[in-house]
Structure formats: C-alpha cells, structure tokens
Amino acid sequence: MRSKLRSILICGSFLWSSSIFAAAQPKELFPTSPVIQRQMDFWEKIFREYNSNEFVLHDRDNLAIIIGSIKVPYDINAKARNMKLPIISPDDEIESYRQALRRFETEGAGARFKGKREMEIWNAYLKKSAVRHLISGKAVLRVQGGLADTFQSASQRAELYLPLMEKIFRKAGLPTDLTRIVFVESMFNLKARSKVGASGFWQLMPATARQYIKVTKKRDERNSPLIATKAAASVLRSNYKALKAWPLAVTAYNHGRGGMKRAMAKLKTNDLSEIILLYDSPSFGFASRNFYSEFLAATKVHRELVERPALSRLAKESPDKG
Numbered sequence: 001m002r003s004k005l006r007s008i009l010i011c012g013s014f015l016w017s018s019s020i021f022a023a024a025q026p027k028e029l030f031p032t033s034p035v036i037q038r039q040m041d042f043w044e045k046i047f048r049e050y051n052s053n054e055f056v057l058h059d060r061d062n063l064a065i066i067i068g069s070i071k072v073p074y075d076i077n078a079k080a081r082n083m084k085l086p087i088i089s090p091d092d093e094i095e096s097y098r099q100a101l102r103r104f105e106t107e108g109a110g111a112r113f114k115g116k117r118e119m120e121i122w123n124a125y126l127k128k129s130a131v132r133h134l135i136s137g138k139a140v141l142r143v144q145g146g147l148a149d150t151f152q153s154a155s156q157r158a159e160l161y162l163p164l165m166e167k168i169f170r171k172a173g174l175p176t177d178l179t180r181i182v183f184v185e186s187m188f189n190l191k192a193r194s195k196v197g198a199s200g201f202w203q204l205m206p207a208t209a210r211q212y213i214k215v216t217k218k219r220d221e222r223n224s225p226l227i228a229t230k231a232a233a234s235v236l237r238s239n240y241k242a243l244k245a246w247p248l249a250v251t252a253y254n255h256g257r258g259g260m261k262r263a264m265a266k267l268k269t270n271d272l273s274e275i276i277l278l279y280d281s282p283s284f285g286f287a288s289r290n291f292y293s294e295f296l297a298a299t300k301v302h303r304e305l306v307e308r309p310a311l312s313r314l315a316k317e318s319p320d321k322g
Contacts, residue, residue, distance in 0.1 A: 039293035050146025060142040105137035154187035183298035202232040247272040254291040
C-alpha cells in the first residue's frame with residue numbers, strides 16, 4: 001500500500017512539475033496570500049484615506065476589522081500650544097472604546113445594548129463574521145495613526161532620491177521595488193531616529209550598520225541617504241541569500257535574520273503567512289508581522305501617486321482623435 005501511494009505521489013508530482021514548465025511562468029518575487037492581502041488592504045487605507053490627525057481603531061490581530069476613527073482638527077492643537085493650553089488628545093475616547101470592548105468578554109453578546117461604543121464594536125465584528133472572537137475575550141483594540149498626508153509629502157521627497165537608490169539596487173542585483181521599504185522605515189525623513197537607536201532613511205541599527213559603513217561619534221554614515229542605501233542593499237542581499245525568499249528576507253529586515261530562522265525552524269515552514277498566524281514570540285510583534293505587507297502596500301500606493309499625474313499629463317498632451 002505504501003509503495004502504491006508513493007507511486008501515486010511521484011506521478012502527481014511529475015504532472016504538477018510538468019504543468020509548471022509548460023506554463024513557463026516566472027516565480028513571483030513578492031507573493032501574497034489571503035493573510036497578507038488582508039494586511040495590505042488595511043495599510044493601503046492608512047496610506048490613502050486617513051490623515052495624520054486621524055486615529056484608526058482596529059482589531060490588532062484581524063486588520064479587516066476597523067471599528068472606526070477619531071479625528072482631531074489640525075489647527076486646534078497648534079492654537080493650544082501657542083496659548084499654552086492643554087493639548088487635546090483622543091486618549092479618553094480611545095479608553096472608552098477599550099472599556100466597551102472588555103464588556104463583551106464579561107457580558108457576552110448582550111453588551112451591544114449598553115451604549116453607542118458597544119454597538120459600533122458589535123457591528124464591526126458582525127460585519128466580518130467575527131462575533132465569536134469578540135465575545136471570547138481574545139479581541140484586542142489597537143490604534144493606528146493615519147499617514148495619507150505624510151505619505152504624499154514623503155512621495156514628493158522621494159523623487160529626489162529614488163532614481164539614485166534604484167540604481168544602487170540594480171547594481172547590487174536586487175529588485176528596485178525594495179527601495180520602497182524606506183516609506184515604512186522613515187517616510188524619507190532625513191532626521192528619523194528611533195528610541196532603540198535606529199537612524200536615517202533606512203533606520204539601520206548601529207551594530208548592523210557597522211558591518212558595512214562607518215558609525216562613530218564623529219561620523220555616522222547611516223544619515224547619508226545613498227551610503228546607507230548601499231548598506232541596506234547588502235543587508236537585504238544577505239537576508240535573501242540566507243532565507244531564499246523575499247517575503248522572509250523583507251520581514252528579516254525588521255525582525256532580524258536570526259529571528260526569522262528561529263521562526264522557520266520552530267514551525268518547520270518557510271511560508272510567511274503561517275509564521276504570521278502561528279509563530280508565538282515576544283519579539284515577533286505587530287510591526288514584524290506586518291512589515292512585509294506594509295512594504296507591499298507602500299509600493300502600490302506610491303506607484304499610484306506617481307502614475308496618476310503621468311497619465312493626466314499624457315491625456316492632456318494626446319489630441320482627441322474622436
């Protein structure tokens with residue numbers, strides 16, 4: 001029986017392989033999946049629809065569930081600062097949503113009748129057929145600031161750097177789309193610094209950067225956009241060489257090559273979607289789980305921003321042949 005099954009598997013494998021060769025389809029560099037696509041859809045909304053004065057309330061683990069958003073007028077806090085008045089913060093409103101969410105854990109479906117917040121939450125989870133997740137007590141509220149206006153400004157700044165950055169990546173034999181990681185890391189902000197010590201466009205950590213460029217008290221080449229781009233290219237190339245797939249290599253840019261190897265070994269998989277869903281590690285948090293899909297969303301939204309004016313100009317320049 002085992003021999004017969006082995007023959008069937010070999011035959012099936014041969015037919016599957018033959019169909020691939022017959023189709024001669026190139027391997028997709030940056031593949032997606034339902035899990036990654038769900039994340040991408042969320043980040044595209046953040047990059048396109050919500051500005052920096054908006055706070056998006058969503059389920060931390062299922063980004064398809066957006067409960068709502070809180071908007072703070074741009075000019076109110078500016079006036080408050082000038083007049084030395086308390087800054088208006090949505091913290092109290094956010095906390096009211098958190099309390100409403102917790103009520104479902106203790107009171108079940110009946111909590112939806114307790115108030116406006118509870119009904120908003122109930123409708124958001126009901127729409128995505130996730131009520132069981134809501135009343136199980138496993139739902140966690142997360143707040144994401146909008147980035148649409150920030151992304152627009154970053155796209156304008158990027159025009160100065162991307163052609164040169166792409167040239168560096170082509171010379172390194174890397175896909176030029178990878179340069180869009182900078183949108184995720186720093187939004188092309190030359191002064192970007194993180195609390196943990198990352199710096200520059202590419203937000204390189206000192207220990208990582210020192211393998212490729214100078215990082216001293218007198219000279220920190222992480223803050224030179226083009227020198228740092230060469231270092232980032234080296235990091236990504238090494239990631240790909242070690243991990244054999246771009247979804248893993250891109251995620252490793254955030255989580256670390258060693259961290260990705262541990263995740264792959266623990267789950268015995270090289271499928272990023274499985275790792276996102278199943279890998280349990282304190283260091284593999286929200287940022288790492290979303291890094292690849294955020295990069296894909298940034299690439300897509302930036303392409304749209306670049307192509308839209310170009311198509312508009314083309315339409316104006318082309319005579320009407322009708």
